[in-house]
Amino acid sequence: MDFLRPASWEDALAAKAEHPAAVPIAGGTDVMVEINFGHRRPEHLLDLGRIEELATWETDRDTVRLGAGVPYTKIMESLRAELPGLALASHTVASPQIRNRGGVGGNLGTASPAGDAHPALLAAGAEVEAESVRGSRLIPIDAFYTGVKRNALAPDELIRAVRIRKARGPQQFSKVGTRNAMVIAVCAFAIALYPAERRVRTGIGSAAPTPVRAEEAEAFLAAALDEERLWDSGARIAPSLAEKFAGLCAAACDPIDDVRGTADYRRHAVGVMARRTLTWTWEAYRAAPAADRREGGAV
Amino acid sequence: MRVHFTVNGRQHEADDVWEGESLLYVLRERMGLPGSKNACEQGECGSCTVRLDGVPVCACLVAAGQAEGREVVTVEGLAAHAGQRAQRSGGAPARSEGGQAALAPIQQAFIDAGAVQCGFCTPGLLVAADELLDRQPNPSDADIREALSGNLCRCTGYEKIMDAVRLAASRQGEAARR
Ligand SMILES: Cc1cc2nc3c(=O)[nH]c(=O)nc-3n(C[C@H](O)[C@H](O)[C@H](O)COP(=O)(O)OP(=O)(O)OC[C@H]3O[C@@H](n4cnc5c(N)ncnc54)[C@H](O)[C@@H]3O)c2cc1C
Ligand code: FES
Ligand code: FES
Numbered sequence: 001m002d003f004l005r006p007a008s009w010e011d012a013l014a015a016k017a018e019h020p021a022a023v024p025i026a027g028g029t030d031v032m033v034e035i036n037f038g039h040r041r042p043e044h045l046l047d048l049g050r051i052e053e054l055a056t057w058e059t060d061r062d063t064v065r066l067g068a069g070v071p072y073t074k075i076m077e078s079l080r081a082e083l084p085g086l087a088l089a090s091h092t093v094a095s096p097q098i099r100n101r102g103g104v105g106g107n108l109g110t111a112s113p114a115g116d117a118h119p120a121l122l123a124a125g126a127e128v129e130a131e132s133v134r135g136s137r138l139i140p141i142d143a144f145y146t147g148v149k150r151n152a153l154a155p156d157e158l159i160r161a162v163r164i165r166k167a168r169g170p171q172q173f174s175k176v177g178t179r180n181a182m183v184i185a186v187c188a189f190a191i192a193l194y195p196a197e198r199r200v201r202t203g204i205g206s207a208a209p210t211p212v213r214a215e216e217a218e219a220f221l222a223a224a225l226d227e228e229r230l231w232d233s234g235a236r237i238a239p240s241l242a243e244k245f246a247g248l249c250a251a252a253c254d255p256i257d258d259v260r261g262t263a264d265y266r267r268h269a270v271g272v273m274a275r276r277t278l279t280w281t282w283e284a285y286r287a288a289p290a291a292d293r294r295e296g297g298a299v
Numbered sequence: 300m301r302v303h304f305t306v307n308g309r310q311h312e313a314d315d316v317w318e319g320e321s322l323l324y325v326l327r328e329r330m331g332l333p334g335s336k337n338a339c340e341q342g343e344c345g346s347c348t349v350r351l352d353g354v355p356v357c358a359c360l361v362a363a364g365q366a367e368g369r370e371v372v373t374v375e376g377l378a379a380h381a382g383q384r385a386q387r388s389g390g391a392p393a394r395s396e397g398g399q400a401a402l403a404p405i406q407q408a409f410i411d412a413g414a415v416q417c418g419f420c421t422p423g424l425l426v427a428a429d430e431l432l433d434r435q436p437n438p439s440d441a442d443i444r445e446a447l448s449g450n451l452c453r454c455t456g457y458e459k460i461m462d463a464v465r466l467a468a469s470r471q472g473e474a475a476r477r
Contacts, residue, residue, distance in 0.1 A: 003362070029357075029360050035362075036321060045318060045364070096448065098342055180448070
């Protein structure tokens with residue numbers, strides 16, 4: 001095995017081009033488990049820990065460009081206002097020790113259906129900035145997950161950053177597990193409201209071969225909110241509407257039975273989380289001053 | 300490969316390190332520092348917790364090469380580390396016995412509160428709890444639970460561990476007021 005230690009992003013891209021089978025290692029919280037248990041014996045480990053720009057983020061008016069190696073702890077501490085859904089999801093990952101090392105780049109690299117960043121990234125409509133010596137491209141998050149633990153990266157590509165629009169409305173994340181810390185999600189759900197666009201986006205984790213959106217549920221809700229003029233009135237959402245939304249979210253799942261839960265339970269739990277997180281975000285929207293609501297600036 | 304890093308204030312180097320080897324393995328098997336425990340090797344138990352450039356991490360999930368040039372504090376260096384912190388904040392310097400640094404306040408508190416049974420989880424808990432007190436001198440119970448949520452203990456049922464951290468925090472507060 002070779003341990004490659006590029007000091008710059010350009011060197012890292014060159015190394016990945018030369019050794020496309022090299023395994024990048026960021027926080028190591030997925031990679032090292034596989035190495036410790038002998039599940040993986042790559043010829044090259046490509047340490048990204050020395051590349052400073054991966055561990056930082058930049059913001060402009062609308063977007064956060066989150067370096068692939070920013071640990072969850074930093075997202076929770078510093079980006080809660082801009083990325084509330086992702087910050088909530090980050091807080092549910094494992095334990096402080098793991099959150100101090102692991103980050104979104106590694107979560108995307110592993111692309112586990114149970115990764116906690118994914119539902120939040122789907123709901124936020126993120127874009128993955130992938131780069132190689134051939135150039136850079138933005139992969140819409142909806143096109144990133146291609147199968148169980150598979151993603152759209154080419155063998156010579158690395159993730160430089162994730163581009164996430166700053167929240168322009170309330171966001172929530174919810175996860176089912178046996179305790180608060182150190183649990184892989186039985187299933188998870190994220191929702192983001194976009195008052196200015198009168199749209200809602202969702203993300204479902206651990207209830208299908210890949211993280212997925214509940215697109216039918218989103219379309220149904222957007223139409224119902226419009227029809228009843230609820231974005232304008234800021235009135236309560238009727239329980240029957242929330243139930244219908246929850247049912248469509250459950251129907252978007254394609255879960256399996258496994259040690260963490262049955263398929264039936266997962267569908268049920270996703271419905272419950274969908275209803276609750278819709279209620280929480282809608283109540284936050286209603287609570288914002290009407291002027292803010294009209295501008296869609298309520299968070 | 301060869302790796303160099305600082306452990307508990309002293310420069311260390313290790314030769315013939317396998318590229319896939321963990322920082323935990325290097326500490327225990329190559330540097331003679333068996334204080335950090337190896338229980339699960341998958342980040343679940345926290346008994347290998349060390350500080351890497353000040354940040355608590357599972358040493359079993361850090362590749363040795365990733366520690367190159369960095370600073371590691373293990374349970375073996377905790378007393379000296381806590382002593383420096385006390386001195387910086389104007390408190391009493393660490394007591395020392397026969398040139399050996401005495402116990403860190405968190406270590407003494409674990410003993411006094413009866414928070415150690417088999418002791419296997421203790422080094423990791425001490426490093427995690429000490430970092431909490433570094434960051435948050437007056438933690439709430441919720442803060443303590445959160446900071447220690449990555450450390451498993453099979454023996455104590457955690458209540459005595461909670462007592463120990465509260466005790467260390469209150470002693471640290473008293474020392475700072477003196
Ligand atoms: C005890 C424990 C508990 C956990 N609990 C959770 C949990 O609750 N929720 C959750 O979502 N995850 C959990 N995980 C999994 C893991 O912590 C996350 O997936 C984390 O986000 C991985 O980030 P990392 O930086 O450590 O990745 P690494 O292990 O360094 O890398 C992971 C994968 O991504 C690739 N990669 C890393 N960076 C890049 C890049 N820039 N470009 C291209 N590929 C890259 C690597 O090659 C590898 O395939 C847990 C892990 C452990 C050990
Ligand atoms: S041995 Fe590292 S967390 Fe258990
Ligand atoms: S004292 Fe035995 S595991 Fe904690």
